[in-house]
Amino acid sequence: MKIKIGIVLIPIIFFSLVIGVVLLASVVSVKNDNDNVNYEYVSISADVLKYKPLVEEYCDKYDIKDQINIILAIMMQESGGQGLDPMQASESGYNTRYPRIPNGITDPIYSIEVGVQVWASVWKEAGDLKLALQGYNFGNGYVSWAKSRGGYTPENAKEFSDMMAIQNGWSAYGDILYVEHVMRYLSSGASVGDEEFKKMMEEVLKYQGYPYRFGGETPETSFDCSGLTKWAYNSIGISLPRTAQMQYDSMTHIPLSEAKQGDLLFFKNTYSTSDYITHVGIYVGDNIMYHAGDPIGYENINTDYWQKHFVCAGRIK
Known part of the structure; x- marks a missing residue:
């Protein structure tokens, strides 16, 4: 200046x-107190925020009313609030209405309901934010696998991704930096x-x-x-x-x-x-x-x- x-x-x-x-x-x-942090969302787009009332409704329905900001951050990472499947939840087992293929869901409201169900499941199993976030991307199988190895680490996220890619014959599996990518939309508000x-x-x-x-x-x-x-x-x-x-x-x-x-x-x-x-x-x-x-x-x-x-x-x- x-x-x-x-x-x-x-x-x-x-x-x-x-x-x-x-x-x-x-x-x-x-x-x-990092063990009991109330995260605030930051840098969330208007396209995501327009869905906040729906996110609140489904978080209440699935008994995770304190997770609203995290769901918004996940949606920001997944789609920026755009498209017909803003939570990118089509391939989840909770999707029982649409083809379980990428972008199979064509109803944003249903996508949010399924996404909230997925998050409620991984959150309740993980009991740890970073472990649950990586579990949202990789699936619940990662949560139990990582817990047996002491919890989430960037190293074991890569290890799991490599293992699953080999098992499925794919070149890659999931986003090994998913935790980092979602956390940029969350703040603990810590001074x-x-x-x-x-x-x-x-x-x-x-x-x-x-x-x-x-x-x-x-x-x-x-x-x-x-x-x-x-x-x-x-x-x-x-x-x-x-x-x-x-x-x-x-x-x-x-x-x-x-x-x-x-x-x-x-x-x-x-x-x-x-x-x-x-x-x-x-x-x-x-x-x-x-x-x-x-x-x-x-x-x-x-x-x-x-x-x-x-x-x-x-x-x-």
Whole structure:
């Protein structure tokens, strides 16, 4: 991002140091229980979302009311909500009305009912999201086979695929990356933890007062906005894309009211470019962000300028 110095508030060094000490001393504790995660859907198309009421109806019917978002993510991967068999469920044993061949189902409503039945079956047998997802693609046989080997792994997904391809005389069997492909449409909504946030801030505070440098992404060059956020996240072992727009595209979007320390804040139209997102900063709480302004430092976003350009907060998926 390029910032016009005449518009951006010039940080007062003493105020910035005090704010930094206070914020680092009062980090909000974030629970991150990966064994009991409520996944949210992200980047789901309008073609898929139009079927959400039907998905809700059938999830209720087959007693998996908490799985609606996962079904939507599966549909997004299978078809993007297009075609007559949006859940690609034709070859399932639950399909008793249409030919059990690829795209044999020609009724989207029935496809969704069959797809939900398939998911309910593999989910209840697997009891684990990734194992169940791969089971939706490979069939229930994979679930029992993988459970006897400790559960889902990318390695045993490939092993099972190779084994089944040989048995059936096919060149390939299923999608060995199915879990990864579906998970890109799901988010746990998890923030960075308090220790990670402290480590991140300890790193980027080393560069407080450095000048803004367009294209900068290391301490040797100084930083631009996305270069600084990428450096910050890299310090806690998380790799972000390079530009503000790409970082925005890679994250779950949330309102400022839900933002937690360590989330990113995104802004638009701060300078002339074809990108929608033109600036990004690290949220540290109480309407304060740490960002590559000119110079690098803290900024209160509760001003007319920043509110005018604010888009949303972002959280790692």
